[in-house]
Amino acid sequence: MTVLEAPTAAPATAAAEVPPDRQLLMYRAMVVGRAFNRQATAFSRQGRLAVYPSSRGQEACQVGSALAVRPTDWLFPTYRESVALLTRGIDPVQVLTLFRGDQHCGYDPVAEHTAPQCTPLATQCLHAAGLADAARMAGDPIVALAYIGDGATSEGDFHEALNYAAVRRAPVVFLVQNNQYAISVPLAKQTAARTLADKAAGYGMPGVRIDGNDVLQVYQAVHDAAERARAGHGPTLIEAVTYRIDAHTNADDDTRYRPAGEADAWAAQDPVDRLERDLLAAGVLDRVAADGIAAAADAFATELSARFSEPPTGDPMQMFRHVYHHLPPHLREQSERLAAELAADEQGD
Numbered sequence: 001m002t003v004l005e006a007p008t009a010a011p012a013t014a015a016a017e018v019p020p021d022r023q024l025l026m027y028r029a030m031v032v033g034r035a036f037n038r039q040a041t042a043f044s045r046q047g048r049l050a051v052y053p054s055s056r057g058q059e060a061c062q063v064g065s066a067l068a069v070r071p072t073d074w075l076f077p078t079y080r081e082s083v084a085l086l087t088r089g090i091d092p093v094q095v096l097t098l099f100r101g102d103q104h105c106g107y108d109p110v111a112e113h114t115a116p117q118c119t120p121l122a123t124q125c126l127h128a129a130g131l132a133d134a135a136r137m138a139g140d141p142i143v144a145l146a147y148i149g150d151g152a153t154s155e156g157d158f159h160e161a162l163n164y165a166a167v168r169r170a171p172v173v174f175l176v177q178n179n180q181y182a183i184s185v186p187l188a189k190q191t192a193a194r195t196l197a198d199k200a201a202g203y204g205m206p207g208v209r210i211d212g213n214d215v216l217q218v219y220q221a222v223h224d225a226a227e228r229a230r231a232g233h234g235p236t237l238i239e240a241v242t243y244r245i246d247a248h249t250n251a252d253d254d255t256r257y258r259p260a261g262e263a264d265a266w267a268a269q270d271p272v273d274r275l276e277r278d279l280l281a282a283g284v285l286d287r288v289a290a291d292g293i294a295a296a297a298d299a300f301a302t303e304l305s306a307r308f309s310e311p312p313t314g315d316p317m318q319m320f321r322h323v324y325h326h327l328p329p330h331l332r333e334q335s336e337r338l339a340a341e342l343a344a345d346e347q348g349d
C-alpha cells in the first residue's frame with residue numbers, strides 16, 4: 001500500500017493483496033453507490049426527502065471501508081455514510097428513513113451492527129470508543145469503525161474519544177474522510193496541523209494518511225487497522241484525502257465558497273472512473289461487464305424510486321420515545337400536537 005504520508009508509524013500488519021473478485025465487488029458497490037447518490041439527490045430536489053448529504057466523489061472511502069471489516073464489527077456512521085450502509089447490506093429505503101424525517105433511524109442498529117446515522121458532529125466517536133472498550137473487556141473480538149468528517153475533528157468529542165480509546169487500547173478505527181470542507185469552511189480554517197493524521201501522535205496511536213479516492217488503499221488501510229485493533233494493539237487514526245463533488249446537502253450553494261473549477265480538477269481523480277480504468281487495464285473487467293453493472297445500477301435506482309413512492313410505515317409517535325425518560329416541556333408540547341393531528345387524521349379517514 002502506498003501511503004501519501006505516514007506522519008507516525010503505519011500499522012504493522014502487511015497489506016493483503018486484494019483478489020480480483022473482491023475488486024470487482026468493490027467496483028459494483030461503487031457504481032451502485034453512485035447511482036444511489038444520484039437518486040437520493042433527485043428525491044431531495046423533488047421534495048421527497050427533507051435533506052440528502054451526497055457522498056458523490058467519496059464512494060471509494062465508503063465502499064472500501066465497509067468491506068474491510070467483518071459483518072459482526074460495528075459501524076458508527078455520520079449522515080454522510082449512506083453508501084457505506086448500503087454496501088453493508090442495509091435496505092436503501094431504511095438508509096433514507098432519517099432523511100425523510102420519518103424516524104431517527106430506519107434500521108435495527110443491533111441487528112445490523114450499525115449505529116444510527118449521527119447528525120451531531122463527533123458524538124459517534126465516543127459511542128464507538130465506549131462500545132469497543134466494552135467488547136474488549138467482555139472478550140468479544142469486535143472492532144468499531146467510526147466515521148468522521150474533517151470539520152468534525154475540531155469537536156471536543158473527537159479528542160476525548162481518541163484519548164479514551166488510546167489509553168484503554170479500545171479496538172476502534174477512526175476514519176476521517178477529509179473532503180476538504182465543513183459545509184463552507186475549508187480545512188485551512190479548521191486546523192493549523194500539517195495533516196489530520198498528525199493528530200494521532202498526540203494520543204499515542206498510529207496516524208495514516210491515504211489517498212481516499214483509491215478504494216484499494218482505503219480497503220487495505222482500514223483492514224490493517226481493524227486487524228491491529230482486534231489483535232489488542234489499540235486504535236488507529238486514518239485520514240483519507242478525498243473531495244465532496246456535490247454541495248454539502250441540497251440546501252447548500254457551494255458556488256458561494258468553492259473556487260470555480262476546483263471540483264472539475266478533482267473530477268479527474270474520480271474514484272469510480274479510476275477503478276474502472278484500472279480494472280479494464282488489468283483485464284479484471286471488460287466493457288460488456290461494465291455496461292452490465294451500469295445497467296444493474298440503473299435498475300436498482302428505478303426500483304428504489306418505485307419503493308419510495310409507497311407511504312412510510314411506522315408510528316410517527318416513535319420519534320419521541322427512547323431519547324428522554326421524561327420529555328422536556330417543548331418536546332412534550334410537540335408530541336401532544338402530533339398526537340392530536342394523528343387523531344384528527346384518523347377521524348377524517
Ligand SMILES: Cc1ncc(C[n+]2csc(CCOP(=O)(O)OP(=O)(O)O)c2C)c(N)n1
Nearest residue numbers: 080119120121149150151152179181182183
Ligand atoms: C455539534 C454540531 N455542531 C454543528 C453542527 C452543524 N453542522 C452540520 S454538518 C457540519 C459540517 C461538518 O463537516 P465535516 O465534519 O467536514 O463533514 P462533512 O459534512 O464534510 O462530511 C456542521 C458544522 C452539527 N451537526 N453538530
